[in-house]
Amino acid sequence: MSNTPPRLSHVPPGVQCFVGDEARRRRLIEERVVAVFEGWDYEEIIPPLYDYAEVFAGKALSLKTYSFVGRDGSVLALRPDFTSLLAKIAAGRLRDRPAPIRLYYSGEVLRYEPPKAGRQSELHQMGLEHLGGDATAADAEVLAIAAECLDRLGAQSWVLAVGHVGVFTGLLAGSGLDPDAIERLRERVEGKDAGGVREVLEGSRVGPEAARAVLRLTELAGDASVLGEAARAFEFSPATSAAVAELTRVVETLQAAGLGERLAIDLGEVRGLDYYTGLVFRAYAPGLGFEIGGGGRYDGLLERFGRPMPAVGFMLGLDRLALLLERQGALPVAAAAAAENVSGPVLGEALKNARALRTAGVRVRFGNGGGR
Amino acid sequence: MSLTVALSKGKLLAGTEALFRRVGLPFPEGEGRRLVVSMDGLRFLFVKGMDVPTYVEYGVADCGIAGRDVLLEAGSDVYEPLDLGFGHCRLVVAQLRGSGFAYRRASTVRVATKYPRVASGHFLDRGVSVEVVKLEGSVEIAPGLGLADCIVDVVETGRTLEENGLEPVEDVAVSSARLIVNRASFHARRDDVGRLVETLRGGDEARSQTRTSVPLPQRGEG
Numbered sequence: 315m316s317n318t319p320p321r322l323s324h325v326p327p328g329v330q331c332f333v334g335d336e337a338r339r340r341r342l343i344e345e346r347v348v349a350v351f352e353g354w355d356y357e358e359i360i361p362p363l364y365d366y367a368e369v370f371a372g373k374a375l376s377l378k379t380y381s382f383v384g385r386d387g388s389v390l391a392l393r394p395d396f397t398s399l400l401a402k403i404a405a406g407r408l409r410d411r412p413a414p415i416r417l418y419y420s421g422e423v424l425r426y427e428p429p430k431a432g433r434q435s436e437l438h439q440m441g442l443e444h445l446g447g448d449a450t451a452a453d454a455e456v457l458a459i460a461a462e463c464l465d466r467l468g469a470q471s472w473v474l475a476v477g478h479v480g481v482f483t484g485l486l487a488g489s490g491l492d493p494d495a496i497e498r499l500r501e502r503v504e505g506k507d508a509g510g511v512r513e514v515l516e517g518s519r520v521g522p523e524a525a526r527a528v529l530r531l532t533e534l535a536g537d538a539s540v541l542g543e544a545a546r547a548f549e550f551s552p553a554t555s556a557a558v559a560e561l562t563r564v565v566e567t568l569q570a571a572g573l574g575e576r577l578a579i580d581l582g583e584v585r586g587l588d589y590y591t592g593l594v595f596r597a598y599a600p601g602l603g604f605e606i607g608g609g610g611r612y613d614g615l616l617e618r619f620g621r622p623m624p625a626v627g628f629m630l631g632l633d634r635l636a637l638l639l640e641r642q643g644a645l646p647v648a649a650a651a652a653a654e655n656v657s658g659p660v661l662g663e664a665l666k667n668a669r670a671l672r673t674a675g676v677r678v679r680f681g682n683g684g685g686r
Numbered sequence: 687m688s689l690t691v692a693l694s695k696g697k698l699l700a701g702t703e704a705l706f707r708r709v710g711l712p713f714p715e716g717e718g719r720r721l722v723v724s725m726d727g728l729r730f731l732f733v734k735g736m737d738v739p740t741y742v743e744y745g746v747a748d749c750g751i752a753g754r755d756v757l758l759e760a761g762s763d764v765y766e767p768l769d770l771g772f773g774h775c776r777l778v779v780a781q782l783r784g785s786g787f788a789y790r791r792a793s794t795v796r797v798a799t800k801y802p803r804v805a806s807g808h809f810l811d812r813g814v815s816v817e818v819v820k821l822e823g824s825v826e827i828a829p830g831l832g833l834a835d836c837i838v839d840v841v842e843t844g845r846t847l848e849e850n851g852l853e854p855v856e857d858v859a860v861s862s863a864r865l866i867v868n869r870a871s872f873h874a875r876r877d878d879v880g881r882l883v884e885t886l887r888g889g890d891e892a893r894s895q896t897r898t899s900v901p902l903p904q905r906g907e908g
Contacts, residue, residue: 603745
């Protein structure tokens with residue numbers, strides 16, 4: 315708000331600088347996560363830092379992009395996320411590659427965020443996309459990979475809260491609600507605010523059966539028994555029943571793989587309706603108030619780039635992981651090995667010795683003879 | 687590990703204490719000045735009402751009790767699973783009685799308020815340009831002194847408005863005390879949080895009377 319010009323020493327809001335142990339911890343986290351991605355045979359993509367703004371246009375994210383006009387007059391945007399870029403590459407340069415395509419990334423994104431709980435404008439995201447595979451298998455695979463990442467990092471007591479946006483959209487299909495009312499309703503369902511849901515539904519044309527069902531979304535959260543409850547409660551709606559059945563298949567697959575304890579069902583998880591089309595999930599752990607990462611199924615995105623294909627993916631926020639692991643005392647960063655001082659009266663001689671020691675794997679500090 | 691609950695030191699405190707005692711939850715005794723109190727498996731943080739959502743959103747507190755007015759202003763990303771049925775009030779637009787001011791005819795409406803986000807949203811939604819004068823209190827005197835055309839503020843009885851020559855002209859929102867829960871705590875500490883929610887749910891006596899249009903379906907047993 316202040317109009318005082320910043321001093322040269324000020325750091326602009328939204329960006330950070332990491333030094334020493336902090337930087338080492340981040341590097342270590344990235345290495346572990348990337349090793350998991352590689353272990354599941356995902357292929358790395360290093361996409362450009364900016365692209366045409368239109369690439370990122372189809373999402374709520376476009377409100378958050380830093381866009382600028384290029385020298386040739388084209389409108390460009392710093393990447394606010396990776397998924398759109400990977401979708402574009404999969405549909406373009408990798409067009410001839412048969413599905414399923416498994417891709418991962420690790421890097422910074424930039425998005426405008428008002429300074430708030432745990433949000434920065436420059437974020438490091440590590441994530442992957444599974445494009446064009448069988449839905450249940452792919453959904454289960456990405457959830458299992460997310461779980462393995464958190465395990466490998468030594469995070470404790472984490473859960474993956476899973477939902478399915480088709481439950482909500484199925485209940486409202488043909489409801490006659492305008493997009494504005496649907497968005498207000500989505501917000502209230504998202505907040506598990508039964509009173510707020512009632513307020514939006516009062517006087518609307520949504521029938522009593524669907525209204526009661528939408529209301530139930532605010533409380534259908536908990537262990538896997540929620541899915542059985544949902545199947546009974548939503549029997550009247552074929553679209554919603556199908557969504558619940560889809561989610562149930564994924565959950566049962568993960569239970570059979572021994573990951574059932576890590577799952578929390580949340581049918582009120584309905585963020586990003588303009589984007590997600592099926593499974594959605596968020597990773598949470600005590601000690602950090604906000605999600606560590608999340609993802610879901612976005613079957614509509616690839617079509618924008620001319621190669622319609624089902625897709626599912628997720629990302630973990632490096633910044634939040636670092637904070638969580640530090641708070642949980644997990645993943646201690648080993649101190650750097652002690653360095654050997656190498657100096658001498660003859661500079662060239664000393665440098666030669668230092669190089670020999672380095673070749674032998676010793677950490678050296680060269681020419682410790684003062685200076686400014 | 688015990689649950690941490692953020693509570694307002696302000697006008698919701700008495701209602702919160704009554705609710706906790708009614709449902710048999712512990713609650714710190716007396717008029718102490720300690721802001722962090724642990725007892726019987728709960729840790730209480732006594733903070734400013736407007737700060738409750740902040741403590742909960744950051745996860746420093748697992749749960750909190752805040753007025754809906756405060757939640758609308760804070761816009762926090764938290765769960766609001768329970769209307770606790772006390773602390774009812776309204777957020778209204780009020781102006782000098784008999785002034786005949788009609789904000790829709792003004793090029794820009796100048797509004798004094800403790801709720802800048804709610805106030806500007808209200809007028810912007812109606813296509814009116816708005817200039818918000820943010821005050822920390824005694825908002826009611828602003829129109830009489832010429833600081834603002836109108837105010838957006840909470841009213842319970844309407845007496846303060848009346849005493850300052852104001853009348854409510856439009857409702858912005860209705861408010862009551864809400865239980866809010868941190869998103870991570872809700873899922874990662876499901877059992878503890880679930881127990882607290884259910885205990886508090888049982889204490890809302892007014893519940894069945896305030897909700898009639900779309901009744902909550904009965905939860906199936908088992």
